[in-house]
Amino acid sequence: MNPSLTIIEVTQITPSNTNSSESLTLPLTFYDLLWLKLHPVQRVIFYKLTDITRSFFDSVIVPNLKTSLSSSLSHYLPLAGKLLWNTNNSKPTIVYTRNDTVSFTVSETTSDFTLLTGNKPFSATELYPLLPKLQISDDSANIVSFQATLFPNQGFSISVIAHHAVLDGKTTTNFLKLWSHFSNNKPKESPPLDLIPVYDRTVIKSPTNIETEIINKWQSLTKLFSVGNKEQENPKSLKLIPSPEINSDVVRFTLNLTREDIQTLRERVKREAETEEEIRLSTFVITYSYALTNLIKARGGDTNRPIGFGFAVDCRNIVKPVIPEGYFGNCVSAVFKMALAAENFMGEKGFLVAVRMISDLVKGLDESVAFKIPELLDAFATVPLGTQVLSVAGSTRFGVYGLDFGWGKPEKVLIVSIDQGEAISLAESRDGNGGVEIGFSLKKHEMDVLIELLNDGLKK
Numbered sequence: 001m002n003p004s005l006t007i008i009e010v011t012q013i014t015p016s017n018t019n020s021s022e023s024l025t026l027p028l029t030f031y032d033l034l035w036l037k038l039h040p041v042q043r044v045i046f047y048k049l050t051d052i053t054r055s056f057f058d059s060v061i062v063p064n065l066k067t068s069l070s071s072s073l074s075h076y077l078p079l080a081g082k083l084l085w086n087t088n089n090s091k092p093t094i095v096y097t098r099n100d101t102v103s104f105t106v107s108e109t110t111s112d113f114t115l116l117t118g119n120k121p122f123s124a125t126e127l128y129p130l131l132p133k134l135q136i137s138d139d140s141a142n143i144v145s146f147q148a149t150l151f152p153n154q155g156f157s158i159s160v161i162a163h164h165a166v167l168d169g170k171t172t173t174n175f176l177k178l179w180s181h182f183s184n185n186k187p188k189e190s191p192p193l194d195l196i197p198v199y200d201r202t203v204i205k206s207p208t209n210i211e212t213e214i215i216n217k218w219q220s221l222t223k224l225f226s227v228g229n230k231e232q233e234n235p236k237s238l239k240l241i242p243s244p245e246i247n248s249d250v251v252r253f254t255l256n257l258t259r260e261d262i263q264t265l266r267e268r269v270k271r272e273a274e275t276e277e278e279i280r281l282s283t284f285v286i287t288y289s290y291a292l293t294n295l296i297k298a299r300g301g302d303t304n305r306p307i308g309f310g311f312a313v314d315c316r317n318i319v320k321p322v323i324p325e326g327y328f329g330n331c332v333s334a335v336f337k338m339a340l341a342a343e344n345f346m347g348e349k350g351f352l353v354a355v356r357m358i359s360d361l362v363k364g365l366d367e368s369v370a371f372k373i374p375e376l377l378d379a380f381a382t383v384p385l386g387t388q389v390l391s392v393a394g395s396t397r398f399g400v401y402g403l404d405f406g407w408g409k410p411e412k413v414l415i416v417s418i419d420q421g422e423a424i425s426l427a428e429s430r431d432g433n434g435g436v437e438i439g440f441s442l443k444k445h446e447m448d449v450l451i452e453l454l455n456d457g458l459k460k
């Protein structure tokens, strides 16, 4: 029998300790504008609680999550507001009042918790009922919404959808950490200072005209993506670039690379490189290179077919002066390499080739990566049809397995929105021993090949 989901309630949560309707605004910066029309980020965090009943969920867990959500929102007021685009303005603005609310859905599912949190592939469509929605129209967009779902006698999940033009992974996870702090019976303890958001936009140094340049690029891209679709033609619309429907044959799989596995792969690079060159063998370089080469091999096909890849870069510590860790908003750019041929990665030395390329990209990072955002949008517009473009969501630096809302550490944290492209997701390993969890989402037949390649590659 197919699992079913019942909505128990959809409530609106107001930030605590606030009762003024004074309207406040926060401008988007050029970092935010990069993500203006890209899909939101969806995370599901699973908590295992085998004795959980509907009555405990309704009387203890949900009230506690609501109260603590309200307390954390009082520090993150813009999250309850809206992104608005008044056509008289050149760019959208975040507008919020102290009486705004966020949507919090409470539901119950018959889904198999063990399947969704386990290490075997399962249908990607199983995760969608657990996700809240984000309302987005031409001139107005919600910023976040949340859902808590009961799996009776198995556990519960907390899920979040976040508008990427307002917050990046660092800000989202900082908010979740503050929420879990208030939920985890610590409301009396003052929250850690690094989780209190910094709204000062003057910490962002913007090159002249970069915002206009990015907005103009988005307008051209919108035209490109809206051929034959009148609805998408409004150049000042907040509507996102349409995402493809997820097919029922798409499955998800999480690979746990242990610290030892990463070390084995590091040693392999040193052996195969046979030179004294200085290769950056960071956990990220090794992990992404491993995922990338195996994804390309798993697709197979023509060795000349085009490949592109990229990854997000947190600019907080790269630009000068550095930007505070608690800065609210986006502070990520990205680097991409396009027009590569699949054969580079398909041979015996494919992994080494990927490591060298990704290592060079990381070694070359300096503050110019932030200022190249308009170029990224150009690259996006000119990707040849049929290119396998690989990218990364999340990071091993966010500490998502530390999100204890009072019922222990998560059993699993998944980024669902990787289903929207050819991205992988990254998180630190649950046991905190220096390993990495890589999330994959692929058609079933390709995933079967990928899993075999991932397992075999660790034996070499």
Ligand SMILES: CC(C)(COP(=O)(O)OP(=O)(O)OC[C@H]1O[C@@H](n2cnc3c(N)ncnc32)[C@H](O)[C@@H]1OP(=O)(O)O)[C@@H](O)C(=O)NCCC(=O)NCCSC(=O)CC(=O)O
Residues within 6 Å of the ligand: 041, 168, 169, 170, 172, 280, 281, 282, 283, 284, 285, 311, 312, 313, 314, 315, 332, 362, 392, 393, 394, 395, 396, 397, 398
């Ligand atoms: C550009 C990079 C990917 C390059 O990575 P690196 O080569 O430095 O590799 P790395 O991240 O493994 O770090 C290298 C070493 O530094 C240590 N290290 C340094 N700073 C750290 C930090 N703040 N937290 C944890 N570890 C840290 C690591 O333990 C690691 O050690 P060792 O190597 O010995 O193990 C990274 O610097 C970066 O910017 N990561 C964050 C990207 C990001 O924000 N993505 C999310 C985008 S938003 C998004 O996707 C949406 C969302 O998430 O909601």
